[in-house]
Amino acid sequence: MPAPEPILGYPSKTAAVRDLFDNKKMKRREIAELLDIEISTVSSLIFYSKNGKRQDPARADDRMMQMPGDLFALAKSDAERRRITPHELFRRIVRAVIEEGIVDAVLDDAEEYRQ
Known part of the structure; x- marks a missing residue:
């Protein structure tokens, strides 16, 4: 599998599709046009990333952090x-x-932690 390529500020197409579909509530056709990919590719990325069939290699070592x-x-x-x-x-x-x-x-707190 080729290395993921960043697209529109996302680390990969999978990350872009997931965010645009889940968070931005864009339609598959809109995402396909924005990313210049086939609608079938968008659908595939949505399905496989939701069902855990394929892990986005760009995110394999990521850790969660609460904000x-x-x-x-x-x-x-x-x-x-x-x-x-x-x-x-x-x-x-x-x-x-x-x-x-x-x-x-x-953080402007270097004095507190200077050793």
């Missing part, structure tokens, strides 16, 4: 501007902060 519900409302406009979900926005923010080594600057 306070109010953060979704606060992140909505920033996510929409980027045409991604709040979930994807949170992933990008966390990744950028950690990879850039700016946790102390963002």
